């Protein structure tokens with residue numbers, strides 16, 4: 537088993553947000569995590585990454601228990617994270633930001649170079665000596681994805697990577713997600729655009745009430761109007 541999340545609970549103060557999230561990723565697939573706004577998708581990623589300490593449950597990556605460990609330790613064990621907030625060091629250049637993301641990576645993880653990143657996003661190469669804080673939102677999003685990849689993850693958690701991007705850039709990011717997967721990285725993708733998610737994912741999880749309500753293939757979810765109405769579509 538590559539990744540296994542079992543009965544994960546998390547709170548913000550007294551608010552109980554995750555009520556036992558469980559799912560597995562047997563091999564390096566693309567798994568889409570869908571749900572309405574506020575259903576707990578971002579909180580799931582944060583609790584997995586150690587950005588928020590889970591109050592119960594387990595997160596295992598290749599038999600290593602990660603729940604309750606620091607964000608730094610989790611990243612070093614091979615879980616990469618592209619948070620919804622674009623996280624760049626505004627006063628460092630693009631290239632310096634890329635170097636900040638580098639980790640040696642665990643055994644068996646695909647390896648990435650700065651040149652790989654420039655091949656994905658030529659715009660970043662053009663702007664390699666520019667301060668990251670002066671770049672557009674879309675460029676900062678590309679930079680955030682690249683920084684996480686340079687940590688050489690086994691599995692990458694990506695939170696709404698196409699949010700606010702122009703359609704052309706959405707296509708580029710979609711291709712990059714596919715290529716990352718082709719090169720052997722598992723991807724857990726939170727994505728608002730269901731059409732994009734269904735296009736790239738091998739599996740779909742649907743969250744509601746702080747737990748996984750559906751786990752199946754893109755074809756299964758297409759066939760389940762009841763699930764989509766109850767947990768996905770805005771009434």
Ligand SMILES: Nc1ncnc2c1ncn2[C@@H]1O[C@H](COP(=O)(O)OP(=O)(O)O)[C@@H](O)[C@H]1O
Pocket residue numbers: 548551553571572573574575576577578579580
């Ligand atoms: N920092 C926070 N403090 C308190 N409540 C939060 C915080 N972040 C999110 N929440 C609440 O947790 C619930 C789940 O949010 P979130 O995981 O961000 O949902 P999603 O990513 O699916 O839209 C929501 O009710 C939201 O209001």
Ligand SMILES: [Mg+2]
Pocket residue numbers: 577578579620695
């Ligand atoms: Mg979110």
